[in-house]
Amino acid sequence: MNAITVNVEEKLFQNRYRVDAGRPHIRIKDASVCTNDCVVKSCTFVCPASCYKTEGNGAVTLITDGCLECGSCRVICSEHLNVDWEYPRGGHGILFKFG
Amino acid sequence: MKKPSQFDAIVVGAGPSGNACAYTMAKAGLKVLQIERGEYPGSKNVQGAILYAKALEEIIPDFREDAPLERHIIEQRMWLLDESSFVGTHIRSEDHNKPPYNRYTIIRAQFDKWFSSKVREAGALLICETTVNHLIMDGDQVVGVQCDREQGDIYADVVVLADGVNSTLARKAGFHGDIQAGDVALAVKEILFMPEETIRQRFNIGEESGVVIEMIGRITDGMMGTGFLYTNKESLTIGVGCMLGDFKNNPNRTSPYVLLEQMKRHPAIAPLIEGGEMKEYCAHLIPEGGFHAIPQVYGNGWMIVGDSGGFVNAVHREGSNLAMTTGRLAGEAVIAAKAANRGFDSKALKSYKTALDASFVMKDLHKYRDMPAVLHKNPQFFTSYPDMVAQAARTMITVDGVDKKTKEREIFAHFRKTRKLTGLVGDAYKLWKAIR
Numbered sequence: 001m002n003a004i005t006v007n008v009e010e011k012l013f014q015n016r017y018r019v020d021a022g023r024p025h026i027r028i029k030d031a032s033v034c035t036n037d038c039v040v041k042s043c044t045f046v047c048p049a050s051c052y053k054t055e056g057n058g059a060v061t062l063i064t065d066g067c068l069e070c071g072s073c074r075v076i077c078s079e080h081l082n083v084d085w086e087y088p089r090g091g092h093g094i095l096f097k098f099g
Numbered sequence: 100m101k102k103p104s105q106f107d108a109i110v111v112g113a114g115p116s117g118n119a120c121a122y123t124m125a126k127a128g129l130k131v132l133q134i135e136r137g138e139y140p141g142s143k144n145v146q147g148a149i150l151y152a153k154a155l156e157e158i159i160p161d162f163r164e165d166a167p168l169e170r171h172i173i174e175q176r177m178w179l180l181d182e183s184s185f186v187g188t189h190i191r192s193e194d195h196n197k198p199p200y201n202r203y204t205i206i207r208a209q210f211d212k213w214f215s216s217k218v219r220e221a222g223a224l225l226i227c228e229t230t231v232n233h234l235i236m237d238g239d240q241v242v243g244v245q246c247d248r249e250q251g252d253i254y255a256d257v258v259v260l261a262d263g264v265n266s267t268l269a270r271k272a273g274f275h276g277d278i279q280a281g282d283v284a285l286a287v288k289e290i291l292f293m294p295e296e297t298i299r300q301r302f303n304i305g306e307e308s309g310v311v312i313e314m315i316g317r318i319t320d321g322m323m324g325t326g327f328l329y330t331n332k333e334s335l336t337i338g339v340g341c342m343l344g345d346f347k348n349n350p351n352r353t354s355p356y357v358l359l360e361q362m363k364r365h366p367a368i369a370p371l372i373e374g375g376e377m378k379e380y381c382a383h384l385i386p387e388g389g390f391h392a393i394p395q396v397y398g399n400g401w402m403i404v405g406d407s408g409g410f411v412n413a414v415h416r417e418g419s420n421l422a423m424t425t426g427r428l429a430g431e432a433v434i435a436a437k438a439a440n441r442g443f444d445s446k447a448l449k450s451y452k453t454a455l456d457a458s459f460v461m462k463d464l465h466k467y468r469d470m471p472a473v474l475h476k477n478p479q480f481f482t483s484y485p486d487m488v489a490q491a492a493r494t495m496i497t498v499d500g501v502d503k504k505t506k507e508r509e510i511f512a513h514f515r516k517t518r519k520l521t522g523l524v525g526d527a528y529k530l531w532k533a534i535r
Contacts, residue, residue, distance in 0.1 A: 006360045014377055042346075070285065072382075076280050091137070095138050098290045099207035
């Protein structure tokens with residue numbers, strides 16, 4: 001397959017969110033596990049909202065603002081169990097207009 | 100510490116299973132509280148979405164009068180795609196164009212809002228924008244829920260968990276472990292708006308009739324999964340879903356949105372969606388582990404319904420009808436338990452499981468119990484086969500001076516090269532055994 005470049009931010013821009021500023025509902029438990037122990041870092045390409053990014057030094061950063069609340073990141077992190085995953089507070093997060 | 104129950108039942112979640120359950124209980128006069136974390140029912144919910152009439156009919160017989168339905172389906176297309184072509188079947192019948200219609204496309208945010216209005220009419224109390232954080236236990240009996248609002252502890256005789264595929268509450272309570280990546284599909288989709296007239300012309304349909312297209316093949320980049328394209332009134336829904344474990348292990352590290360974008364550019368699909376204005380991008384997990392992945396779904400003071408219990412028939416792409424049916428059956432079990440006045444422990448709620456086993460829900464899941472494993476171990480059904488068939492069809496219809504007998508030999512040689520004769524026969528047997 002010829003890989004194409006997709007700007008997922010453009011897609012997310014169409015969505016409606018009420019961001020719970022300063023209270024992310026998903027956290028990486030121990031950042032050093034992502035940097036040092038996890039080789040595949042599958043969250044960085046499986047997350048459908050591209051919330052997880054790899055930094056140059058091998059660290060993984062998480063910004064949950066565009067999260068679609070699917071749960072994939074928690075489920076795939078089965079070797080390291082390094083994702084602390086909760087739903088956002090009531091009324092916050094993604095608000096689907098069509099679903 | 101056991102507090103007096105404020106409600107007969109609390110239903111967590113206002114999707115199809117939660118709504119069906121709350122409606123059934125409220126209609127019977129029970130005091131029901133429903134808690135939804137979204138701004139309104141539907142704002143957290145994602146589906147393709149096809150509504151199968153039967154399951155809803157059993158709950159609200161006259162739903163067609165005011166439910167927001169997009170199009171009734173008169174044509175189903177099943178496509179096998181390779182890189183550049185598709186072969187497939189189109190099943191279209193005028194019989195499906197006569198009321199009462201069997202299935203419809205719906206837009207979930209609108210449909211769930213409507214369903215919820217019926218639940219409230221039936222007498223249930225709904226509070227939105229409220230996330231349930233934990234179940235409240237009294238020993239091993241669930242006695243209420245703890246919400247993220249002031250005075251957020253609420254008590255009831257029974258708590259019905261209709262909280263969706265991530266099944267957060269049952270997981271935290273230790274009723275079951277987390278879902279496995281091999282038992283769940285990750286699907287992404289977009290809604291594309293275009294003039295109604297354009298949809299009618301492109302799909303050869305009338306004002307209210309519609310088409311669904313299900314696809315397998317190259318579009319899933321070697322992963323086990325399917326693509327779909329549904330016609331709504333003034334929009335198309337296009338999406339693709341693959342097993343989450345396959346996404347995770349994909350050597351190409353293909354992102355779901357890249358998969359979707361590639362699918363949209365496939366020459367068989369691109370002309371159908373051309374000019375569509377994308378208004379929303381969604382992602383969702385679908386529990387596809389089937390029969391063997393269904394957890395314990397009832398206990399002391401609790402029951403699990405819908406996606407939270409893994410009630411999806413992946414083979415037939417059915418989920419919301421199983422959700423509604425499990426919700427209704429759980430509601431009926433609570434009604435029976437209350438009438439019997441013997442408490443709400445697991446013995447009193449066991450009638451839910453008994454009713455499930457006797458219904459199409461568990462019968463169908465049981466029938467296809469081996470299917471997830473067979474498909475999982477045999478990715479060729481999603482990779483080599485669609486390619487082989489598409490190529491074979493192309494070879495046969497290309498008029499190029501080569502005689503048909505020679506073409507047949509070429510096709511069969513290609514089949515054998517790709518899968519070997521024993522593989523072909525073995526695959527047919529495996530599928531037959533899993534479907535039988």
